[in-house]
Amino acid sequence: MSSLCCADSSIGHQLAMAGATRVVNPACYRCQEVKALSKVLDGKRVCRNCFARNSAVPCVRCEAVREPAARDAEGQPLCPNCLVSDPVNLEECGGCGRRQKVAVRLPDGPRCANCRPRTAAQCGICGRTAACEISRVTGDPWCNRCQLRWVPCSGCGTVAHVRGGTWDAPLCARCTNPDPDFWGRCPVCRTTWQLSTRPCQRCVLDQLVRDLLGGSTGTIRPDLTPLYQALSGAERPTSTMFWLSGSKVSGLLQQIGRDERPVTHETLDELPVSKVLAHLRSVMVATGALPPRDERLVALEGWVTAAVQARTDLTERRILHGYAVWHHLRRLRRRLGEEHATRLQDQNVRCHVTAADSFLDWLTGEELTLGTCTQTDLERWIAGPTASYRDETGHFIRWSVQHRHARGLTYGTVRWTGPRSAIDSEKRWADARRLLHDNTLPTPDRVAGLLLILYAQKIATISQLTVSDVHITDDTVAITFGTSPIVLPEPLASLIRELITTRRGKAKIGTPDDVPWLFPGGRPGNPLGDDRIGQRLHKIGIQPQQDRSTALFTLATEIPAAILARMLGVHIQVAVQWQKASGGDWAAYAADVSRRDTPRTR
Numbered sequence: 001m002s003s004l005c006c007a008d009s010s011i012g013h014q015l016a017m018a019g020a021t022r023v024v025n026p027a028c029y030r031c032q033e034v035k036a037l038s039k040v041l042d043g044k045r046v047c048r049n050c051f052a053r054n055s056a057v058p059c060v061r062c063e064a065v066r067e068p069a070a071r072d073a074e075g076q077p078l079c080p081n082c083l084v085s086d087p088v089n090l091e092e093c094g095g096c097g098r099r100q101k102v103a104v105r106l107p108d109g110p111r112c113a114n115c116r117p118r119t120a121a122q123c124g125i126c127g128r129t130a131a132c133e134i135s136r137v138t139g140d141p142w143c144n145r146c147q148l149r150w151v152p153c154s155g156c157g158t159v160a161h162v163r164g165g166t167w168d169a170p171l172c173a174r175c176t177n178p179d180p181d182f183w184g185r186c187p188v189c190r191t192t193w194q195l196s197t198r199p200c201q202r203c204v205l206d207q208l209v210r211d212l213l214g215g216s217t218g219t220i221r222p223d224l225t226p227l228y229q230a231l232s233g234a235e236r237p238t239s240t241m242f243w244l245s246g247s248k249v250s251g252l253l254q255q256i257g258r259d260e261r262p263v264t265h266e267t268l269d270e271l272p273v274s275k276v277l278a279h280l281r282s283v284m285v286a287t288g289a290l291p292p293r294d295e296r297l298v299a300l301e302g303w304v305t306a307a308v309q310a311r312t313d314l315t316e317r318r319i320l321h322g323y324a325v326w327h328h329l330r331r332l333r334r335r336l337g338e339e340h341a342t343r344l345q346d347q348n349v350r351c352h353v354t355a356a357d358s359f360l361d362w363l364t365g366e367e368l369t370l371g372t373c374t375q376t377d378l379e380r381w382i383a384g385p386t387a388s389y390r391d392e393t394g395h396f397i398r399w400s401v402q403h404r405h406a407r408g409l410t411y412g413t414v415r416w417t418g419p420r421s422a423i424d425s426e427k428r429w430a431d432a433r434r435l436l437h438d439n440t441l442p443t444p445d446r447v448a449g450l451l452l453i454l455y456a457q458k459i460a461t462i463s464q465l466t467v468s469d470v471h472i473t474d475d476t477v478a479i480t481f482g483t484s485p486i487v488l489p490e491p492l493a494s495l496i497r498e499l500i501t502t503r504r505g506k507a508k509i510g511t512p513d514d515v516p517w518l519f520p521g522g523r524p525g526n527p528l529g530d531d532r533i534g535q536r537l538h539k540i541g542i543q544p545q546q547d548r549s550t551a552l553f554t555l556a557t558e559i560p561a562a563i564l565a566r567m568l569g570v571h572i573q574v575a576v577q578w579q580k581a582s583g584g585d586w587a588a589y590a591a592d593v594s595r596r597d598t599p600r601t602r
Helices: 009-017 048-055 080-085 201-213 222-232 237-244 247-258 265-269 275-287 295-309 314-336 343-365 375-383 390-402 425-437 443-455 459-463 492-502 530-539 544-558 561-568 572-582 586-594
Strands: 039-041 044-046 104-106 109-111 119-122 129-134 141-143 150-152 159-161 470-472 477-479
Touching: 039 048, 044 048, 048 201, 119 141, 150 237, 201 222, 201 237, 201 247, 222 275, 237 247, 247 275, 265 275, 295 314, 295 343, 314 343, 314 390, 343 390, 343 530, 425 443, 425 544, 443 459, 443 492, 443 530, 443 544, 459 530, 470 492, 477 492, 530 544, 544 561, 544 572, 561 572
Parallel strands: none
Antiparallel strands: 039 044, 104 109, 119 129, 129 141, 150 159, 470 477
C-alpha cells in the first residue's frame, strides 16, 4: 500500500513524531526540499527560505539582498541587521550607560550584551571559574567559551554545539538529552535540536552566505555553487560567521557575487592583492570552483615583468629580460614540470634578478654600460662598500659574457669546500633524544625535527612530504626521500603513525576530506610552508641549517656517496662533495666488505 502525502506539513510532522509511518511530508514546490512549509506563495505552501528569497530586495542602507524586516519612514526596505542597529531602536544600557542593542531586560532596565548579568561560577563542562549562565538543559553553570564551542560529540561523533558532558568528553544536544519532546526545532531547517526559537547557526550562516554571494538577484550562480557549499557547510559555523563578518572578507565576497562574469583566476587577478584574496582563492581551488594554479610562480612572473619594465633604457631592458625570463624563469619551469615552485626557488630567482638590476643601476650611475665596462670597473664595484649580492652578480656577469653583452670581464666562482658552521655531533644526538622522548612537544614538530636531524632533510623537502611517501605495514614503517625507502626505527615509527592519524591543518573552510600532505597548512589543499616549519623548529631549539649540515657531515662519514644519494634524495655530486669534506675513505669500506665471511653452501 502506498504512503499518504499530507498537504499540511505541520500536521504531517506531528503525525510522524507520533509514530505514523505512511505519512510523507510534502516538499516545497520551489526548491523540492522537504522542510516546514510555513509560508504561502502564489497560492501554494513554500518553505521559509524560498519565501524569503522571493521577497528579497536590496536593503536601502547596506544593500544586502534580504527579506525586509521593516521599512523606514520613507517606505524603503531595511534588512534585520540594519533594523536592530538603527539608532531609533537602540536603548540606553542600565549598566554602561551607552546606547546599544538590548540583549536582556531586567527590572531596573535593559542591558547590552556586555553588561547582561553573569555570575562567576565553576563551569559544569570545562571546570574553570568564569562568568557563567545557568544552562536550561543541564541546570549547571555554563561559561561563554563552552556556549560557543563546536567539537565532535563523544557520544555520536557528529560535530555540533556542546550542550553537556565534560571538556574531554563533550556531548551534543541529542546525546545530552535524547528525549525529542524536550527540544524544540529550528524554525527554518526543522532539523537542529535546540531550545531557542530563532534559526540555528547553520541556517543563519546559510542566509549570510546567500546575502554575500547572491548579487543583485539573491540567487547563487552555478560557478559560485562550490564556494557557497563550502562556506555554508563549514564544520564549525561560528568560526565561519566570525570570518565572514570582517569587512575585507564580506566586501570581497560581495564584489565577486555582483560581478556577472564567471569567476576565474583572471577575474580575481584584477582585484587588489591581499591575504584575504589569496586565502579565498585557495578555498575556491580546494572546492573545485577554480582549477589549480602555481600562485608562487604566477606572482614571480608578475614581479619579473615589473622589474624588467622599470628599466628605462631599452638595451638594458632587453638584457634584463633575457637574463630573467629566458634564463631563470625558463629553467625554473623546465625543472618544475607539474610541481609547484617552492619558497627557496622563488627567492633564488628574485635574488639573481635583483642583483642584475642593481648592477645595471650602478653602471648607469657611473655612465657605463655592460659593453663599455672593463675589468677595472668591475673590480672597483667589487671593492666598493655598496656592493651587494656578490655571488649572484658574478653569475650575471658570466652570463653576460657568454651571451656577448659584455667582453673581457671575469668574475671567479668560489668552490664549496665544506660546511661553514661548526659540526656539533653531541648537540645533534641530544636534540634527537629530546625529540624522541619529550611528549610535551607537538608531534608534527618532533617528526619534522627528527627527519632533519637524523636524515638531513631540508625543510623545503619536509614541507612537500605526502602520506603516499610513507609505507606502513604491520611490522614496519618506511619513508621515501629518494629512490630507496628507509625503514624507520622506534620510537620515530610510532610518531609517524600518530602524525598520519592526527594530522590536521588550520584551514576550517574548504579542506578536502583526504588531505595528501603529511604536514597540512593553514590554506586548504596546501602544505605547511617551509618558512613556517623553520619558525616552529627554531622555537624548540633546532637550528635547521646548522643541524642539517651536522647530519650530512656525519652520514657522509658512514655511508657511501651512491647509497647516500639514493636514500636521502640528494644529487650524487652533492653526496660526493660531502664525502670529501667529511674525509670518508670508502676504499677501506670496500676492502672490509670483501673480507666479510660469506655463508657456506651445503
